[in-house]
Amino acid sequence: MIHWIEEEAQHKHGVCVAHFVFLMTFNLLGNLLLSRDLVDPQSKEGPEFFNAVDGLIEAAGQPNVADFFPLLKWFDPQGIRKKMDRHLGKAVQIVAGFVKERIEGQNSGEQKNRKDFLDALLEYEGEEVEHSKISERDLVIMIMVNLKLLFFTQNLGILFTYY
Numbered sequence: 001m002i003h004w005i006e007e008e009a010q011h012k013h014g015v016c017v018a019h020f021v022f023l024m025t026f027n028l029l030g031n032l033l034l035s036r037d038l039v040d041p042q043s044k045e046g047p048e049f050f051n052a053v054d055g056l057i058e059a060a061g062q063p064n065v066a067d068f069f070p071l072l073k074w075f076d077p078q079g080i081r082k083k084m085d086r087h088l089g090k091a092v093q094i095v096a097g098f099v100k101e102r103i104e105g106q107n108s109g110e111q112k113n114r115k116d117f118l119d120a121l122l123e124y125e126g127e128e129v130e131h132s133k134i135s136e137r138d139l140v141i142m143i144m145v146n147l148k149l150l151f152f153t154q155n156l157g158i159l160f161t162y163y
């Protein structure tokens with residue numbers, strides 16, 4: 001993190017502290033849930049994930065006329081629902097890639113020294129009566145819920161349409 005701040009200070013002659021606090025928070029959650037940095041500026045997914053979450057936050061913060069006039073909800077006159085759908089879809093796609101990568105790693109026999117939330121979900125086989133693994137779709141949904149991204153949507157059903 002300090003290295004990223006130093007690079008930003010050299011290139012832009014200033015640092016946006018809020019940006020790095022946001023990065024640090026998401027990386028903390030990413031390390032707890034997935035044992036990886038979610039927002040690494042050096043990776044391809046890092047800026048995409050950051051932009052998707054930032055877009056979700058921005059759209060969720062906009063006042064929506066359709067909230068006051070329910071008949072307009074279907075028309076989405078400000079395009080807020082469309083923006084949220086696009087950004088949530090991108091975030092789900094990235095998290096699904098993380099899950100697939102982990103499943104492929106486990107199938108190839110790759111071992112890790114420590115366990116994280118995703119490992120616990122992958123190892124879960126149900127109660128004693130019925131043994132069933134959690135589906136990949138449900139894994140993605142659980143991780144998204146734990147990342148608190150769903151709090152920015154008006155309808156939890158949006159996530160189910162993407163995966």
